[in-house]
Amino acid sequence: MKQTISVLVENQAGVLNRITGLFSRRAFNIESLAVGPTDDPTISRITIIVDSGNNMVDQVEKQLNKLVDVIKVRTLEENNLIGRELMILKVNATNKTRQDIMTICSIYGAKVDDISPSSMTLELSDTPERLDTFQTMMRPFSILEVVRTGVIAVQKGSGKI
């Protein structure tokens, strides 16, 4: 089962290293990991998706909590969260195919960031599942490259971690 763990950490050198090191040492699998600043410049927020049972997630939480640089750990409720990922996708596009690509983009709400005689660069922010299907739709046009950020997530409602 996929679970989303949100971690507040000290914004300091070496912290990410300690966290990823912990995952490999304890044999926890990371499916996705995203780091960024928060509104407090001394704190960063890491969103980690793991695919494992409840027992494992409990251990992940506890082990993360043991790191001195980790301020807070929370596993988000899977059916009550907003999770988004950003994708930038570069695809082959010629005069023949450009219109078809545009149609798919408008269905998904993707934005065109750049265009050249032979390619288009598209941007889409959505759930990872929708990004997956968008990517599948683009494959017949021949994808040049894909970059994804990993998921960031918050719990719905007024609560915070």
Next chain:
Amino acid sequence: MTGAQALVKSLKLQKVEHIFGYAGATICPIMDVLSAMPEMGYTLVRTEQNAGHMASGYARISGKVGVCLVTSGPGATNLITGIATAYMDSIPIVAITGQVPSHLLGRDIFQEVDITGAVAPFIKHSYLVKDANDLPRVVAEAFHIAATGRPGPVLIDIPVDVQTQEIKKFSCPDEVSIRGYKPSIRGNDLQIKRVVQAIARSRQPLICAGGGVWLAHAQKELLELAERCHIPVVKTMMGISVLPTDHPLNLGMIGAHGNHCANKALAKSDLLIMVGTRAADRALVNPTDIQQRMATIHIDVDPAEIGKNMTAAIPLVGDVKVILQQLLEKDVPVTDSDAWLAQLRDYRKAELSRVFPKREGYVFPGTVLRHLGRKLADDAVVCVDVGQNQIFTCKHLPQKHGRLLTSGGLGTMGYALPAAVGAKVAAPDRQTLVVCGDGSFQMSMNELAAVQQAGMDVKIVLMRNNTLGMVHEIQKKAPYHGPYGVSLDGSPAFDTIAAAYGIPSITVNDEDTLDTQLDRFLSTPGCCLLICEVHPDMSTTD
């Protein structure tokens, strides 16, 4: 004031009285400050790994944080095993390493290694200090982190230019406050109540005491709980000396290499109360089976230990001493365990009076240890190495009110001698012994120099079987095809080695003269080596 001066001042604020170290270019500014400070004790170890072990022995006997100081590069990498050993046994040490100048970090210059990166998987926390003004705070935090919660090693890596940097003002917080580090202390009251109820219901309760009891200084409370509720006690290797051998509730050590009666008690108990132990594989060989067969209570300061190896019915997180006090404040009932205790006492008696095998020209380790234990001071410190010698000692050395120190978690050969040096520094008046194998001894016998440099009275019992006995014992059984790569042929004459350090030695190969030889050994002034001739085919189950 320079960074080096600020560091040493910070160490003094932490009441550090002794440093175990090995000099090198990148710690020269610190050494220079120490040179003007005769009140700070200093031991020159003979290899950096042993600085970690000495700091560990010191910490375990003094109850304070042990400190070691080594240079960058090879000094730091040599220390790694010492740090990992302390980490696995939750021993509070602070390791200070020199580092290349900060503006050259990352260039692979002479003697640069990323030591904070290298030790990350087995250290409680580490710092790479880039501004000397941070040193007072970093040192205060390091000692706080090492000593509180579940204790453990902390490393401070200090580039040499930071040591010479002038600081603006020495400012150290009165109290350490780290937002990501708040160890639990008191146990949850509801859980305490559930524990009391579980004890009241039990007819065959059993306490399993681990190293956490020592770390929390909770021996008295543990004993009081056991005595008040009539609960027998088994111990893990790390908890071994919490009760004297002749205490009627003491059943010895559990586990794969444990005492038979302790394991029997574990098999038949209806309530297992684990105190300050992590339920690791050596002690609880089959935790899943245990949690299915009996009620379990798990008391530990580290929440991550609860549910990691075993899911306890009643988890209780907090300081072991505080939790035991909370329990004792409640009216914990006397359990109806008379029949259970009577049965266990029979097992125990049989085990303690077990007749050991005899062989012409050799002594049996169990026999030596039984005789030795009786002759030791009430509060003696015995440091034991790894291998058969460790198992024999843990199983058969009679305990009084002293300590048995060993590397339980990592099983690091060579731990005993340096640990004894650290212990002796912490308590010069306590009788201090080493028990080791001929393989282990050769991993750290260079520290005989440290013993002699300080003129220490450390007595060393060497079990000479000319083999890596423990591995030899494993290789003799299926699926293996016999001993390989374990013969210690080529070892030196240990009496000659000792003599080269100016240390007298006695050899025993006859159990009839054992008593007189042991008396001679123990009454020899200063360091003395007792070489026990042990047959290579002796097994820890004999």
